[in-house]
Amino acid sequence: MxxxxxxxxxxxxxxxxxxxxxxxxxxxxxxxxxxxxxxxxxxxxxxxxxxxxxxxxxxxxxxxxxxxxxxxxxxxxxxxxxxxxxxxxxxxxxxxxxxxxxxxxxxxxxxxxxxxxxxxxxxxxxxxxxxxxxxxxxxxxxxxxxxxxxxxxxPPRVEFDTRRPSLLMLTLLSIFVLYVQLILGGMFRHHGMSWWPHVLNAVIVSFVLAWTAIRAISVYSNIEAVRRTAILLISLLIVQLCLGFTAFFTRVAWGQGAVQPELPMVASTVAHVAVGALLLATTVVLSIQVWRHVPVAFEERVSEAQQHNASVA
Amino acid sequence: MNKKAILLVSLLTLCGLLLLAACNKKENTEQSANTPQPAAAPAATPIDPATVATINGTVKFDGAAPKPAKIDMSQDPACKGANESENIVVDNGDLANVFVYVKDGLGNRTFDVPSAAVTLDQQGCKYHPHVLGVMAGQNIEIKNDDQTTHNIHPTPKDNREWNESQPPSTPAIEKSFAREEIMLPVKCNQHPWMKMYINVVKSPFYAVTDKSGKYEIKGLPPGDYTIAFVQEKLGEQDQKVTVGPKETKTVDQSFKPVAE
Structure with missing residues (x-):
């Protein structure tokens, strides 16, 4: 690009x-x-x-x-x-x-x-x-x-990523688990599946996203585009988890016998969907920013760079 | 023409085609396509009217009656009056809206499908009745007596699902269900509290308990039967019963509250 x-x-x-x-x-x-x-x-x-x-x-x-x-x-x-x-x-x-x-x-x-x-x-x-x-x-x-x-x-501020798994890999994994979560949530909402796969996967999503955001914030805090997006990601994750709990209690635990959709269940579920969309988009943006600013340092690339530095010296 | 222009023209053409498709006004909302045509039924097995028996009884609710939930109908000013949930309707321990039918014991008997339709009315943004029994292939006449549009949307497991809108002051819709299905849910997506159940059976031996929990099944040939009592929330309970010629047997049933 x-x-x-x-x-x-x-x-x-x-x-x-x-x-x-x-x-x-x-x-x-x-x-x-x-x-x-x-x-x-x-x-x-x-x-x-x-x-x-x-x-x-x-x-x-x-x-x-x-x-x-x-x-x-x-x-x-x-x-x-x-x-x-x-x-x-x-x-x-x-x-x-x-x-x-x-x-x-x-x-x-x-x-x-x-x-x-x-x-x-x-x-x-x-x-x-x-x-x-x-x-x-x-x-x-x-x-x-x-x-x-x-x-x-x-211009991008490039810092090679030598850790494994790389931050780019973590962001891609985050996108994957979010898509799985989106499908499980959709199936539950549209009566094609029970609620528990969505709730179970929420644990995996939380772990992967927290890992990704903490890695980005702790290691690449000097790159503004990465730091800001990662902070937004972790904030949205916390909000989303709170909304998920609220939606679960209002809709599944307490609202199962409700005769009509009630405001708490509608509000919490709609907010859960909207914040979920923001969370996915933020993860995609983080992935792009990481790809741009924190490229993965493959061994060959590092050795080539070292060789180049050595020859210059 | 450069690539940009070609892409732009293609994109606009695609939009034009989509718009053209969308503008094609859909006038035809006839329900005939959705109405399953009953297959030619075999001749009914004769029943000797001199020997027929009757089963009647009362269905009770054994426990503290749940308080019916109030329904908020404010989202449509045409929905007037008080409305309460009809999930479990109990009056002095008598349980209404229980579907009672002969589940087993009729063997290979066949029965004539009544030519008269049963009526399902939408009035006060409620279904009347809340629980309906009908024979497979028998017509259901669906009326809208409200000054608002309803949509009738059965969500069956074994029959064909359909969804039709019914504006006020329009002719009744006639529908039938081809296959037996108990507690087939019907809902209105315009008014999410509107729910009712249709029970489609093969024989005419069914009844729905009234407000005093009473039911009666008449004209039953003598024999051994399984009588099923089905309630939308409390589930199904069965009883074995034997009736002799001209006998009237009382079969009562009671339901216990289901733990939430």
Whole structure:
């Protein structure tokens, strides 16, 4: 990634940040739909009660489902705009492809949303819808990161990582366990699986993420991009664990016989989903920052560097 | 044309096609496609009306009756009146909404499916009745007497799942279920408290307990039977019973509270 050659475009970056924030809004709206069991309150798709944009009687579950569809439609437009804008102004070829990938992902996400409605919420389809949503959020955050001034104008401060497992490997492992957690959580929420695999994996996620964040903070605190992201990661992990406990107690332990979704269970679950999305995106950003600033020192590379230093001396 | 322009044009074309697909207004919401057509049933096994027996009784709740949870219907102004959960409805120890049916003992007998439909009404954002019995293939007439849109969404295990919206003042929807299924849940995704259960059976020998916990099954040929009592939260309890010709037998049952 030849970051220095690119030119910083403040408007383009601001729009990318806005698109990423809009994605979080759509994820939150989607979580509200599931938490209120309103996913099938509008039985048709892509139309809503036969119309594309006509506002229906705005009561009950329709409020959540229809609003989710509208903000998702807006996000699709925003993604198209950022993709076109990136194609027009961006000199980095890989970033242009990333913008196209983001647009394809949002289309896939819309199709999965439609299938969820038309196939009456099969757990795997609904879980795929939830997983692709967070994948798209990560892509949107990455575009915002790569179009940012710091990424473009500040040269990376490189420190070779000689520890094993490397920090990069830990961040990749963190992303993997988070994806597993996302799938297990989605399956539980959509009645395809019991709660315990999600809770069990939460222990693994906590361990791996804490290990990753502590390693980053303790060893690479002099690299601001890594330190800040790692601090955010550990903070979000703590918040997420608290929300997970709250969601478990309000929904599983106390709310199992509830006759309708109650505010504590809806609020805690929606927040758990939103913070989960932020946690995944932060881990992806940390992984990218580690890849940029803390490359893995392979033995050959170290010896080559040493040889070079020796010859210079 | 450079690569950028080609990509841009491709992206816009894709969007245009998607928009075109989305704009294709879906007018057809006929339910006929979802209505399973009952297969041609074999002729009913004759029953001698001079020998038929009756089973009746009362279903009790053995324990302190749980206080019904209040339902908050404020999210839809059209849902008026008080509403309480109907999970366990107990009045002076009598348990309502228990589905009672002949589970075993009828052998290979077949029965005519009644031509008259049973009615399921949505009124006050509640289902009436809360527990319904119907024969496989028999029509259910679903009415909406509320001034709001409901969606009817059965979530069966053995029958076909469907989900249809029913605006106010629209004709009743007629549906049937092809296969036997006990406590088939039906819900409304617009009003998440709205839940009821349909019981689909092969014989006409079933009943649902009323507010005083009473039920009656008439016209049963003499024989040995297993009578099942099914409650949505408390589960199923069975009793073996033998009825002779013209006999009226009382079979009472009681349910104990289930530990949460």
């Amino acid at each position: 030849k970051a220095i050659r690119a030119k910083y475009n403040p408007a383009h970056h601001a729009f990318a940040v806005f698109t990423a924030l809009a994605t979080l809004v759509v994820i939150t709206a989607g979580a509200l739909v599931t938490s209120n069991d309103a996913g099938l309150s509008v039985p048709d798709w892509p139309t809503s009660f036969g119309y594309l944009v006509k506002i229906p009687h705005f009561v009950g579950g329709v409020r959540y489902e229809w609003s989710h569809r509208m903000v998702a439609g807006t996000l699709l437009t925003l993604t198209l705009a950022i993709a076109c804008w990136t194609l027009l102004v961006e000199s980095r070829k890989w970033l242009r492809w990333l913008a196209i990938a983001a647009f394809c992902t949002v289309i896939l996400q819309a199709i999965l949303g439609g299938l969820t409605v038309l196939l009456l919420q099969p757990p795997w389809v609904s879980t795929a819808h939830a997983t692709v949503a967070q994948t798209f959020f990560c892509l949107a955050v990455c575009i915002a990161l790569f179009t940012g001034q710091k990424w473009i104008e500040e």
